[in-house]
Amino acid sequence: MTKKIAILPGDGIGREVTAEAVKLIHVVAEAHGERWSLEEGLIGGSAYDATGNPLPEETVRLCRAADAVLLGAVGGPKWDQLPGDRRPEAGLLGIRKALEVFANLRPIQTWPGLLAASPLKRELVEGVDFIIVRELTGGLYFGEPKARLNGGEAVVDTLHYTRDEIRRVVRVAFDLAKSRRGRLTSVDKANVLESSRVWREVVEEVAADYPGVTVEHLLVDNAAMQIVTRPKTFDVIVTENMFGDILSDEAAVITGSIGMLPSASLGEKGPGLYEPVHGSAPDIAGQGLANPLATFLSVALMMRHSLQLPHAADAIEQAVYGVIERGVRTRDLARAGEAFVKTAEVSAMVCEDVQRRLG
Numbered sequence: 001m002t003k004k005i006a007i008l009p010g011d012g013i014g015r016e017v018t019a020e021a022v023k024l025i026h027v028v029a030e031a032h033g034e035r036w037s038l039e040e041g042l043i044g045g046s047a048y049d050a051t052g053n054p055l056p057e058e059t060v061r062l063c064r065a066a067d068a069v070l071l072g073a074v075g076g077p078k079w080d081q082l083p084g085d086r087r088p089e090a091g092l093l094g095i096r097k098a099l100e101v102f103a104n105l106r107p108i109q110t111w112p113g114l115l116a117a118s119p120l121k122r123e124l125v126e127g128v129d130f131i132i133v134r135e136l137t138g139g140l141y142f143g144e145p146k147a148r149l150n151g152g153e154a155v156v157d158t159l160h161y162t163r164d165e166i167r168r169v170v171r172v173a174f175d176l177a178k179s180r181r182g183r184l185t186s187v188d189k190a191n192v193l194e195s196s197r198v199w200r201e202v203v204e205e206v207a208a209d210y211p212g213v214t215v216e217h218l219l220v221d222n223a224a225m226q227i228v229t230r231p232k233t234f235d236v237i238v239t240e241n242m243f244g245d246i247l248s249d250e251a252a253v254i255t256g257s258i259g260m261l262p263s264a265s266l267g268e269k270g271p272g273l274y275e276p277v278h279g280s281a282p283d284i285a286g287q288g289l290a291n292p293l294a295t296f297l298s299v300a301l302m303m304r305h306s307l308q309l310p311h312a313a314d315a316i317e318q319a320v321y322g323v324i325e326r327g328v329r330t331r332d333l334a335r336a337g338e339a340f341v342k343t344a345e346v347s348a349m350v351c352e353d354v355q356r357r358l359g
């Protein structure tokens with residue numbers, strides 16, 4: 001059956017990595033003897049430049065009608081002085097909200113070939129395998145009021161949740177933990193924030209339905225430390241929107257580079273949104289230096305969670321594993337003086353391998 005995939009390249013290296021991911025998706029479609037519909041939509045700074053809006057209504061329509069959405073990254077210095085609601089990032093938050101993808105899954109795994117790419121000690125990072133479930137459509141990012149007050153002399157952002165919003169993401173995390181090693185870590189700031197105290201209550205309520213899952217609560221400041229001191233002990237981490245944003249970039253250090261971190265954002269119904277965890281990397285944009293593997297691994301998650309093609313997901317993951325094990329390195333993964341390949345080169349290697357595996 002034909003699939004409809006919306007492609008939102010966005011800005012900076014988002015455009016470079018999605019261009020390669022489109023080639024990869026075509027390889028998978030052809031291996032199934034099909035032609036899938038891949039339609040591009042505008043988002044972020046490039047959408048603002050073209051239409052005055054970082055999330056044109058047409059993009060929302062395109063995404064809602066798709067089986068899955070692949071997003072590159074948005075943002076860049078060119079748009080940093082725009083008012084909040086016109087910024088590229090507002091487009092990203094808008095599409096997450098429009099698709100109601102409240103559970104953002106960010107798997108953190110180390111690769112045997114990349115242990116030396118992490119600044120952390122080998123024995124600490126070897127065999128790390130956990131997943132951060134970040135609440136994505138509530139919390140500090142979306143709460144109202146959010147405004148400058150008294151002529152800019154005061155300012156407010158609001159951390160707002162309903163129990164239902166907490167419960168649904170916590171359930172996703174418990175289900176995952178149940179299917180994995182049965183350990184859930186809930187991260188909050190319950191010693192200070194009322195919202196965190198309610199978060200903890202909801203976790204305890206839901207825990208009653210999952211007797212096989214061991215629950216641990218960590219305060220976010222301590223969690224930031226534990227993630228790099230005992231990363232192997234984590235299985236599933238569930239947390240508020242902004243805590244999850246910060247902790248996932250920190251966890252990227254364990255894997256060697258943020259250029260290796262994929263994500264899947266899922267709701268109760270409708271298309272999933274798949275995006276690398278990294279941003280538009282203005283410092284390297286336009287030079288062919290971006291690592292496309294986080295986006296390729298996001299395509300694998302798309303195959304598994306939205307397109308029901310688990311064998312294609314496996315093939316992509318094995319191909320990525322293969323290039324890493326063969327010592328192929330993009331610049332972010334290379335040690336000082338080590339040779340590295342460009343975006344299109346590593347992409348071609350993975351695409352060829354996926355074709356062979358599925359062919």
Ligand SMILES: NC(=O)c1ccc[n+]([C@@H]2O[C@H](COP(=O)([O-])OP(=O)(O)OC[C@H]3O[C@@H](n4cnc5c(N)ncnc54)[C@H](O)[C@@H]3O)[C@@H](O)[C@H]2O)c1
Pocket residue numbers: 013072073074075076077089092258259275276277278279280281282283284289290291292294332
């Ligand atoms: N999902 C998204 O669209 C997203 C995520 C994070 C940041 N941003 C935006 O991106 C812009 C830049 O943000 P930032 O610099 O804080 O974070 P960033 O993730 O863009 O870059 C951080 C560092 O990691 C490197 N890096 C990131 N991805 C890489 C890749 N695939 N290959 C090689 N190196 C990579 C960059 O070169 C940079 O040194 C900002 O406008 C920010 O708002 C967007």
Ligand SMILES: CC(C)[C@H](C(=O)O)[C@@H](O)C(=O)O
Pocket residue numbers: 075089092093245277279
């Ligand atoms: C660009 C920004 C709005 C975004 C976020 O904070 O969610 C990014 O940092 C991410 O991790 O996806």
Ligand SMILES: [Mg+2]
Pocket residue numbers: 245246249277
């Ligand atoms: Mg982030």
